[in-house]
Amino acid sequence: MEATVSYSKVALAIITISCGLLCLIAYPTMACPLTDRNVLLDFKADLADEDKRLSSWHGLNCCTWSGVGCNFGTGHVSLLDLNGYNLEGDIHSSLFELAELEHLDLSDNYFQGNITPHIGMLKKLSFLALSDAGDANEFYVSLESLSNLVSLEYLVLDGLNISVGKESAEAVGSLRNLQELSMSGCGLSGPIPNSLVKLTSLLHLDLSRNSLLAQIPAWFENVTAHLLSLDLSDNYNLGGDISFIGQQISPSLTRIILSRTAVEGEIPSAIGNVSSLESLHLFNTRIEGKIPLSIANLSKLFSLDLSHNNLRGSIPPSLGSLSSLSYLDLSYNQFNGAIPRTISDLVSLKHLWLDSNGLSGSISLSLLDNLTRLEYLFLSNNHLTVSSDSPWIPQFRNLQALRLSSCNLDRIPPFLVTQYGMIELDLSANRIATDIPSWIWDLTSLYYLNLSCNQLTGSLPSSLTSMTLMYLDLHNNSLEGPLPLPPDAHLLDLSGNQFNGSIPADTGAYLSNSWYLSLSRNNLSGAIPDSICTPELQVLDLSSNMLSNMIPPHLIRKCSSLNVLDLAENHLEGKMPAEWGNLKEINTLKLAGNKLRGLLPSSLSKCHTLQVLDLGNNKLQGTIPHWIGKLSQLHVLVLRSNHFHGSVPRQVIDLSNLQILDLSHNRLSGPIPSNLTNLLAMVNESQSNPNHLEKYTLDGAIYTNKIVMSWKGGDGEFVKVLFILKCIDLSNNNLSGNIPLKMGSLKGLIVLNLSRNHLSGPIPKTLGDMDQLESLDLSINRLNGKIPLELQLLTYLEFLNLSYNMLDGKVPHGGQFLTFGESSYLGNPKLSEIPFTNTTVCNNSSGYDNCTSIETIGVENSDAEMKGWAIGLGLSYSLGFSIVIGILCFNNRIRKRVFNLYDDAVLAVDRCITGNK
CATH class of the missing domain: 3.80.10.10 (Ribonuclease Inhibitor)
Structure with a gap:
């Protein structure tokens, strides 16, 4: 009996296996219907197939063709998967006659045309993927045309240009069987469509990389109640309180991606209830507060990114319980305190980014010895003191990137000699004062090395x-x-x-x-x-x-992509090359401080993207050409200390973006142009921020613009405030005539220096309208009349020099005039009632706003002091007359030096006689 049963079982098994084999043999040889075969051949005929991915499309049995699958029962084509085939051309309308098609994937191709009228014919379609199926401007499909696809469960339209109107939104709501909807990068705008609430079967939703705005609606909680993954990232204007992720939300949710949105508030404690969560990404949002302690309940959490936010407080030690965590990014927040030792318990961790916070204390890298899988470690830009013991050899050997900038390191960590797979190393801004060890150059995989801002020696x-x-x-x-x-x-x-x-x-x-x-x-x-x-x-x-x-002409010819060319402060000589028109993308050109001579080449007028032009301290000559007015993007024009003559062209004043104009120390003559209202960037009081004006950033490297200018009585180098500085310096020229009344319209101006010219007439009352002005120098001119009382309105004025003019009357006693001493008015014998004050003297060696105050004693009307003042004045004028006669015998450089010595000598003699210290 037992033998019979055994034989029966064996026979049954043989029959079952035989049937299975027959099925497997029969399936691939099953011939598809001739109609389906012809449809596919018509489709192929309209396409370009450079990669020959459709080379198998021949013969009678289309079920064996690449990317084609057939229904086992009917033989009809049920699957067409051409993802990534790089096909190009129009989609033949007959393709949509494949009535049994259930799975269609045309993603990552170069199709063209409009499939909207035909796509609704595929009634049995359950899977549709058109992600990046063609250029968004050349391949079309509307959501309304999908409303008949009632069997659709999977819909991916990433990268297509789809605008959601009212009808489109309703069309999405009609797909009641939809389980996955991905419309990333589809150009969606406006609020999240209300029709999503109808998709009760939806498990996966991706609306990332769009232009959704407004608030996340309250009804959205009904959608998240059954979701398994949610991605709304890269919708920069999509706001709302982040508390929604902790309320009516599915405990089975595995992914929450809200990075680069405008969601705000504190991470709710209820986040700990989402027990299946694997990824939580809130990078670059507006969240704040502390990390809730309940986050330690997320035992399946694999990736946590809370970087670039306003989170504060200490890093919870309870994070150490997240044993599945592989990626942890808390960088660019306001965390403080020490790095918790429990970080060493994250044994699955590969990426640890804690840089750019306020973390403090000392930490030895040996604390991380348990992190055997560690690949990326970023601790830069905190208040940490990081050390690495010499004998220590870590258990992790696959470290790929280490960034310890500004970590008070006094040497290069010796353990790095064991990390042969290193690709990035940043130890910048530390205290490393040794030679670079030779083994650094043996790290053959290294492609990024930053050891800047240390005290490294050797060659x-x-x-x-x-x-x-x-x-x-x-x-x-x-x-x-x-x-x-x-x-x-x-x-x-x-x-x-x-x-x-x-x-x-x-x-x-x-x-x-x-x-x-x-x-x-x-x-x-x-x-x-x-x-x-x-x-x-x-x-x-x-x-x-x-x-x-000389500047090699070949350099200009080849550098067609240059954005920044800085050759300043060298000993270059000769004429400027004539090929500047090749630099179609140049925005910064600095050749200051050389020995360049000759005229400005007219080819510069073709550099239409130029924003900063600094040719100061050379030997350039001729007139300032009118074509400079063609440089419409120019924000900084510095031609100081050259040999330019003639008048200031009106075309220069037509540069509406100009913020800094420095034509000082030349031989310019004639009046100041009156069309000053065309300098719109100076008329406007608001701060501008033109591209690349302060610095030019390129993939982490920073070129910082620096400009030397006259500031509050001396030369200063400006770096960090260049983008807000608005300045006109026409000093040390031969300009004549009156100061234009329209000068007062430059309400954004911070510095005005018209000193050492031949300007005459009164000081315009309109200068009192320049309410941002901090430095005003009108000294050594021929100005007359009274000091306008309107200048008392300049509440930001820190430096004033009206000396050596022909002013008369009383010095105003209001506003900032109470802070200026007699040095602001020297050489104006008809001025009276100079106020007592503290005089502010600026040290410009470090740039902007580095000033100290020194005591000076004002002039009293006592007979003794008036007598001393008169004697000092006589000596001053005698000395001045002698110097003027002597200047006629000297060259230009000595003439400039004598002017500076003259000011110092006059002030010293005056103080000596009056008893001032």
Whole structure:
């Protein structure tokens, strides 16, 4: 009996296996209907297939063709999956006659045309993916046309340009069986469509990368009650209180992605109830407050990104219980206190980003020894003191990126010698005062190395020329020796060191792919090699060296992509090249502090993107050309200390974006142009922020614009406030005539310097309208009349110099005049009632607003002091007359120096006689 049962079972098994094999053999040989085959061939005929992905589309049985699947029972085509086939052309309308089609994926192709009239014919379709199926402007489908697809469960339209009107929104609501809806990057605008509440079967919703706005509606809680994943990221104007994620929300939810939206509020404690949560991304939103302790309940949490927010308080030690956590990013917040030791319990952690907070205390990297999977560690820009013990060799050996900028390191961590897979290393802005260890150059996978702003010494090895570094930043150290160049470096910043010698003649061969090159503030000499510029280069900064000879014309011809060219403060000479018109994208051109001569080349007028032009302290001559008015984007024009003559062109005053105009120390003559109201950027009191004016940022590298200007009686270098500074400096010229009344319309002006000219007439009362003015210098002119009482309205005025004019009457005693001493009025013998005051003297060596106050004693009307004042005045005028006669015998440089000595001598004699200290 047992044997019979056994034989029966064996026979049954054989029959079952045989039937299965017959089915498997029969299925691929099943011939699809001729109508389906012809439809597919018609579809193929209209397409370009450069990759030959449809090469199998021949023969009778279309069920065996690539990307095609058939229904086992009927033989009809039920699946067409052409995802990523790179097909191009129109979709033949006959394709939509495949009545049995259930699965259609045309994603990642280059289709064209409008499939809207036909897509509704596929009644049995349950899966439709058209993600990036064609250019958004050339491939069309409307949501209304999908309303008949009642069997649809999966709909992906990412990257298509779909505008949601009222009908479209209702069409989405009719797809009641929909389980997954993805419309990322579809150009959606307006509020979240109300019809989503009808999709009671919806499990996955992705509306990211759109232009949704308004608040997340209250009814949206009904949608989240059954969702498994939610992605609303990259809708920058989509707001609402983040508390909705902790209320009526599915405990089975696995993904919440709200990054780069305007959601706000505090993370609710109820987030701990979403027990299945694996990813929580709230990067760059408006959330604040503390991390709720309940977040420790999310035992399945794999990825947590709360970076770029306003979170504060300490990092909860309870985060250490998230044993599944692989990615933790809390960077760019306001966390304080120490890094909790429980971080070492996150044994699954691969990415740890805590940079740019207010964390403090000391931490040894050995604390992280348990994190055996660690790949990325970012602790930069806190208040931490990080150390690494010498004998310590970590258990993790796959570290790929380490960023410890501003962590008070006094040496390069020795354990790094064991991390052969390192690709990024940033130890900038520390206290490392040694040579760079030789083993650094043995990290052959390293492509990003930033050791800038330390005290590194020694020279760079010749082996650097064989490394594959793409990003090398060593600026602001004490490195010396010749320049070895890493081949193919995209970014190279060696500025602020002591490198010497010449720039290698074959620089261009090494840096053929470079887009950022800065060798400024070194001791480099010799000529600029012709090869240095390549078509990829966007920033070239060779300023503050000892480079000589002419600017190579070849450099300008090849640098077609340059945004920044800074060759200032060298010994370059000769005429400026004539090829500037090739620089179609240039926004900063600085050649100040050289020995350039000749006329301004007219080809500069073709640089329509130019925003900063600094040619100061050269030997340029001729008149200022009218074509400068064509540089409509210009914000900074500095031509100071050259040999320009003639009048100030009206076209310069027509530059509506101009914020800084410095034509001082030239030989300009004639009146100040009266069309000052055209300087709209100076008329406007609001602060502007033109692109790249303060700094030019390129993939983490920063070129900082610096301008030297006259400020409150001395020269200052301006860096950090360049984008708000509005200044006119026409001093040290031969300008004549009256100060235009329209000068008062420049309400945004902060600095006005018209000193050392031949201006005459009264000081306009309209200057009292310039309510942002901080520095006013009208000294050494021929101005007469009274000081306008309207100047008392200048509440921000910190520096005033009206000395050596022919002013008379009483000095105003109101407003800021109470803060100015007699040094502001010297050489105006008819002025009276100079107030007692503290005089503010500025030290401009460090730039903006670095001022100290010193005591000065005002002039009293006692006989003794009046007598001393008269004697001092006589001596002053005698000395002044002698100097004027002597100036006629000197050259221009000595003439400028004598003017400065003259001011100092007059002030010293006066104080000595009057007894002032």
